[in-house]
Amino acid sequence: MFLLGLTGSIGMGKSTTAKMFAEEGCAVWDADAAVHRLYGKGGAAVAPMAAEFPAAIKDGAVSREALKETIAADPTALPRIEAIVHPLVAEDRATFLADAKSDIAVLDIPLLFETGGAAAMDAVACVTIPDDVQRDRVLARGTMTEAQFDAIRAKQMPAEEKCARADYVIETDMLDHARAQVRAVIRDIREKLRHA
Numbered sequence: 431m432f433l434l435g436l437t438g439s440i441g442m443g444k445s446t447t448a449k450m451f452a453e454e455g456c457a458v459w460d461a462d463a464a465v466h467r468l469y470g471k472g473g474a475a476v477a478p479m480a481a482e483f484p485a486a487i488k489d490g491a492v493s494r495e496a497l498k499e500t501i502a503a504d505p506t507a508l509p510r511i512e513a514i515v516h517p518l519v520a521e522d523r524a525t526f527l528a529d530a531k532s533d534i535a536v537l538d539i540p541l542l543f544e545t546g547g548a549a550a551m552d553a554v555a556c557v558t559i560p561d562d563v564q565r566d567r568v569l570a571r572g573t574m575t576e577a578q579f580d581a582i583r584a585k586q587m588p589a590e591e592k593c594a595r596a597d598y599v600i601e602t603d604m605l606d607h608a609r610a611q612v613r614a615v616i617r618d619i620r621e622k623l624r625h626a
């Protein structure tokens with residue numbers, strides 16, 4: 431199975447583009463969605479998070495709202511959260527890949543380059559839009575304050591660097607344009623698989 435990493439800065443269109451790959455028949459796994467499962471009631475992150483961040487647990491699940499307050503108040507919190515969450519995310523991904531049935535698996539991973547995951551991919555696609563559009567789109571969702579957005583963005587590798595390292599760049603300026611690029615990426619990969 432061909433492993434295509436899909437990455438890009440916060441709000442640049444990873445989830446929307448991943449859905450397009452799924453619609454074209456690729457098996458898709460989403461790291462953020464895995465975190466949602468892990469944080470949910472009965473999720474594997476709840477107990478270890480409760481041990482370190484008791485204030486972030488509400489109704490047996492990890493509360494993102496509470497967690498964002500913790501992160502804002504304590505600069506050491508995010509790396510400690512990552513140390514708990516990232517190994518669990520890696521397990522979730524291994525389970526997905528063991529069951530996946532498709533010629534191409536797309537792994538939507540926001541921190542693919544930051545965490546060194548790109549080395550395990552056969553190729554990487556990076557979604558991109560200009561910074562001002564990114565900011566507008568993220569703030570329009572209303573789930574983050576401008577300060578929270580800036581803090582997350584500052585932690586991520588700059589978008590230009592991600593694109594420079596990627597094998598494919600997908601501009602997410604318009605849905606039809608992105609879909610055409612997704613189809614071109616799939617065609618290119620299938621062509622490569624035929625000649626492998």
Ligand SMILES: CC(C)(COP(=O)(O)OP(=O)(O)OC[C@H]1O[C@@H](n2cnc3c(N)ncnc32)[C@H](O)[C@@H]1O)[C@@H](O)C(=O)NCCC(=O)NCCS
Binds near residue numbers: 461465501516
């Ligand atoms: C910070 C939290 C509480 C924000 O939750 P919220 O629901 O508002 O946003 P969401 O999870 O959808 O994340 C939005 C985007 O923020 C970026 N982001 C999230 N976590 C991180 C991080 N640790 N470092 C850099 N960017 C991050 C990603 O681009 C992500 O797609 C949440 O993302 C979290 O708990 N992050 C820690 C776990 C993690 O590292 N996840 C990243 C994918 S494995």
Ligand SMILES: Nc1ncnc2c1ncn2[C@@H]1O[C@H](COP(=O)(O)OP(=O)(O)OP(=O)(O)O)[C@@H](O)[C@H]1O
Binds near residue numbers: 447567601604608
């Ligand atoms: N090709 C596109 N054309 C127009 N709008 C788009 C396109 N792709 C994404 N968007 C819009 O941009 C916003 C962010 O997209 P999306 O949620 O897919 O990004 P993301 O990278 O997964 O975000 P995050 O990093 O926060 O998880 C959404 O409002 C979405 O509708």
